[in-house]
Amino acid sequence: MYKEVKTAEALGYLATKPTMIITTLHESKVVNAGVFGAYTNLSATHVGIAIAASHHTYANILRGGEFVINVPGANLVKKIAILASPIPKDKSEVDEAGLTTKAGITIETPSIAECVASVECKFDKELPIGVHSFVVGVACGGWIKEEFLDTDGKIDIFKARVIKDFKYPQPLYVLPGEVVHG
């Protein structure tokens, strides 16, 4: 079951900074997907991502004004290489990877149904940095699969098996290890 959530909760799914998949729409409405690791939560409402200006994701966000951050579990690790490969605009990486889309809740752009959680965002502003642009988005909704909620109503990163890239561009990822009490 997918649980629809408010924005601050949705941004909490990025708290551990897992590798993420961004979905956007091409002008033709074909769904594009790319893989991203250079991002950070900026506040309870904002998130920023360094995206190469040559990427379809960048052009689609600037034109369409929206995007979805999808949080994959380790079960999707083999799909990531397909999603991160350059695929022409008339084909969807989501189809190429054998994944499926789930309709957006607050925006037109769909999420990836097989992911653990998603955060829907609207484009706010950008800061050019070399060949990249630091793209800032405002969260406007999202969902989580209920089986991955912990007793505090937050994402259970161990059950979800979120992954962090480890030696990019090598296809190596790490999983969360343990909780340390302070």
Ligand SMILES: Cc1cc2nc3c(=O)[nH]c(=O)nc-3n(C[C@H](O)[C@H](O)[C@H](O)COP(=O)(O)O)c2cc1C
């Ligand atoms: C683990 C991983 C992390 C990545 N992180 C970024 C990133 O933070 N910024 C970026 O511009 N590209 C990043 N990439 C590369 C893009 O995913 C890749 O170039 C992709 O083809 C872009 O897709 P698009 O042209 O459909 O937007 C990453 C790739 C992988 C595999």
